[in-house]
Amino acid sequence: MLGRLGRFSYRRRWSVVAVWLLALSGAVLLAVKSEGPVNTRATMPGIESQQAFDLIAERFPGAAADGASATLVFVAPPGQALTSAANKKVIDTALAAVSGGPQVARVVPPSPGGSISAGGSTGFASVTYRVPSPEVTEESRTALADAVGRARAAGLTAEMSGSALKTGTRMSPMELAGVAIAAVVLLMTFGSMVAAGLPLLTAIIGVAVSFLGVWAAAGPLEMAITSGMLALMLGLAVGIDYAMFVVSRFREERHSGDAEQAAGRAVGTAGSAVAFAGTTVVIALAGLSVVGIPSLAKMGLAAAGAVVVAVLVALTLVPALLGFAPNRVLARAQRRGGARTPARRSVARPWMRLVLRRPLVITLAGAALLAAIAVPALFLRLGTPGDASRPVTETQRRAYDLRAAAFGPGFNGPLTVVVDARGAADPKAAVATVADSIRATGGVVSVSKASFNPQGDTAVLTAVPSSGPTDARTETLVETLRAARPGVAAAAGVSYEITGTTALDIDMARKTRSALVPYVSIVIGLAVLLLLVVFRSVWVPVKAALGFLLSLFAALGVIVAVFQWGWAAGVLGVEQSGPVMSLMPILLVGIVFGLAMDYEVFLVSRMREAHAHGRPAQDAIVTGFAQSSKVVVAAAVIMIAVFGGFAAADEPLIKMVGLGLACAVFFDAFVVRLTLVPAVLQLLGERAWWLPGRLDRWLPHVDVEGGSLSEEQSGPEPAHALSAR
Structure with a gap:
């Protein structure tokens, strides 16, 4: 066909x-x-943080939970305070350029005791929009930039961050x-x-x-x-x-x-x-x-x-x-003579002679190498890097650093506590009990005043951790607060949930981690089944699946070493080490699986083709390798180049996926497919192509080698055949 x-x-x-x-x-x-x-921020049905967000949207309908936001951070010159009359006038003038915008719902200026630091040198203003971030116009973004520019012109240090600033990923x-x-x-x-x-x-x-x-x-x-x-x-x-x-x-x-x-x-x-x-x-x-x-x-x-x-x-x-x-x-030589061009000197056959001479040593050495590279994957920690992972040349990163220095690292990732007090006799007293319990928990710096909905039966609190959003201590704090919840909720007669951007990231990481092993199992099972059909062999699919796992975990090891541990981070433009993005490992599994099967099919199908035409097992390995290795090497180098280019992207997920795929292709093509595959096939010999007779009758026949083409072309030449140009 x-x-x-x-x-x-x-x-x-x-x-x-x-x-x-x-x-x-x-x-x-x-x-x-x-x-x-x-x-849009990633959503994940079924987790507590998402349920809490949904409750806020239900009980606070006018809160515009999906609206964009921006934070403007101001720092007074050395020796001055933002509360001085001159600096306050500068900030008010700057914010006036924003508050009059048609999309702006509210502007909250810096105020002592909340959004101005204890020393008075640093403060921030919050801007809330009536529309989600995709609908924020360029005019609104320009107004933010103008406000920052005016503050800077007056001598203040000013930076900005928030969802309203996001404009996409650049090439x-x-x-x-x-x-x-x-x-x-x-x-x-x-x-x-x-x-x-x-x-x-x-x-x-x-x-x-x-x-x-x-x-x-x-x-x-x-x-x-x-x-x-x-x-x-x-x-x-x-x-x-x-x-x-x-x-x-x-x-x-x-x-x-x-x-x-x-x-x-x-x-x-x-x-x-x-x-x-x-x-x-x-x-x-x-x-x-x-x-x-x-x-x-x-x-x-x-x-x-x-x-x-x-x-x-x-x-x-x-x-x-x-x-x-x-x-x-x-x-050019083939065009001149029309005959087969002389074979150039190639490393394919010498490499095959080396691999086939010592197959057991090659197999053990290759597997040990990939296993060693994969060791950091054992310490994989998932999360969602935020503005801290951006380059210091971007205003979002500088705003993050200024707030962390003035208010503490946890101020960039506060926890939101949603208290459902519908069943409480005195909702305000019940909410106060919850707030006191959270405030007394180690690792919590402060808890805000409760904000009630118009019905007075639901309240929202903000708890600021002492650690940053991606710090492992923050995840431990969330676990501690949730573990203490049953007793506190029973005593107060309410129910409450912990959410916020930081808690949502933690919950997403947990759900992704729990889904990783089942998904890998499904992918491995699928790989074995598909290769069983194509190669009609029991051992070839098993070998391919094990090779895929080696490539996958070795690539994850590199990702953890670079992005989580900070090895060679400066070379790749990683500004700050932290957790690996939650979606990255499971996304890598799906892509690497397909690419690994690409090389397996292109390489082993030529070996299978030679064996099906009567060549002994070892000769089939050499013949198939000589015919396909050059193209597989070129394909791998191309993929490494393309994926490696995306490792320089601004978007953290694309950067991680680009580097992970480049490493996975290198490991899978050069170590697994071009080295371990022929070595293992040599060890197996004729057993490599063994398939039980009953299974052979049950499996459908897939003609990847194109044998039916030879049968078709052995008949009469079609009348429409065209001569070569």
Whole structure:
């Protein structure tokens, strides 16, 4: 079927190209008319913090809980106080530029005893908007910047932070550098400008369609910019690789057939592997929907859509473009003689001789190396890095530091206590009992005055911890407060919940941590089942799954060492170490699984093909490795370059995912697939391809090796066969 699709795309190249250009034009039009990604905080149904937020929205309907906010921090010159008449006038004048805005609901200036520090040198003003952060206009943001500018001009130090400032993620020059490196690798691999440019061109078209599609759907589906960036990152990487596999197989098939037949065989063989590998990535990413985190599900589906587009491009647009230059994609020597080009000196066969000579030593050494790198993963701590993780060049980071220095680190991440006093005889006294209990808890600096709803049956308190939002002591404090709650609630005759940004991050981290092991188990089970069908072997899937685990945990080890422990943090632009973002590990599992299966399929399918054609097990390993290793190495280098470029992104999640994927691809391609796989297959010998007879009869047959193409082409030559151009 895929062979016929490849020949059809080759013959009807103009029609295929026209369809993709129409798809691109439609995506552009939809994206232009859409509102684009939104800035929404991740929600997670079923956790206490989320339930408390929902209770606030129900009992305080006029509180605009989803409205954007901003904080303006002011610091008086040395030796002065903000309460002086001159400085107070400066602040009032600055805030006047904000308070008159049409979107502003309330402006609370700095006041002694609350938002001005004990020494009087530092204070902050709170700005609340009537609209959520995606709807904050540029005019409102400009007003904030003007207020800060006026305070600075008058001699004060002024910075700002808050959700109203968020404007999205910017592209980094390093991301473009990754594409440039991919172009160089393709040129070195193929030795032809056309062959090198074709995968880049098709990948850019595919990722443009998918990224613009995500952009158009982001508003109605309430997706954040991270969904689009993930789709861009993954779509670009797999798009280049999938197209390269088809082009490489087309060049091989031109030795023994005309261009149209070569296109059909390339799509029928390499395209089969592309379709299978892409399916594994899509299933793993779509499987993120079952974790129970809506924002993670949206990111997974957006990235899965980008992979689907990349597969369709490789199966249709690539053979169509090959039809325009079937000879130009060949190496120069092959174009001159039309025969097989002499084999260049390669490290593939010497490397195979080394691996196959000492397979047990190689296996133990490779596994030990990855296990050692994975050790930091045992100390993984999840959370949500906030403004503290931003560069010091950004005003949000400077505002964070100023507040932490003046009021303590916990002031940047206060806890919100929602007290439901409907069943209490004296709600105010009951709320006071709760406040006294929290105030007496070690690790709590202060507890605010209670704010009641109009009915007087629900109150909100603010508790300031002594530790920062991402500090492990803050998580311990939340656990302590919740552990003491049953006794306090029973004595006061109320119920209460602890929420706030910090508590929400802690609850999300816990739920993600609990979902990680089940999700990994599902992914591993899926990997074993799919590879069992493709390779019709018991040991190949088991080996692939174990290799995937080694690559995954080694990559997590690097992430923990860099972002949590601070190793080489300065080189990667990590300003402050802290917990790993809650969504990152489970997102990494879904993506790394698909990429690991990519290399497994592309490498082992050629070994399986050689063994199916009668070669002994060891010869099949050498033959398959020689045929596929060069392309797998090039694909891995391209992915490392693309993902490594995204490690320079501003968004912390994208930075972590970019570095994690770059490391995972390196470990999986070079250590696991190109080293451990042939070593383990050598140890297993003929047993590597063993499958029980009953299981063989039950499993469906998948022709990844393209054997049916040989049978089909052994018949009469089709009348429409075109001669090579």
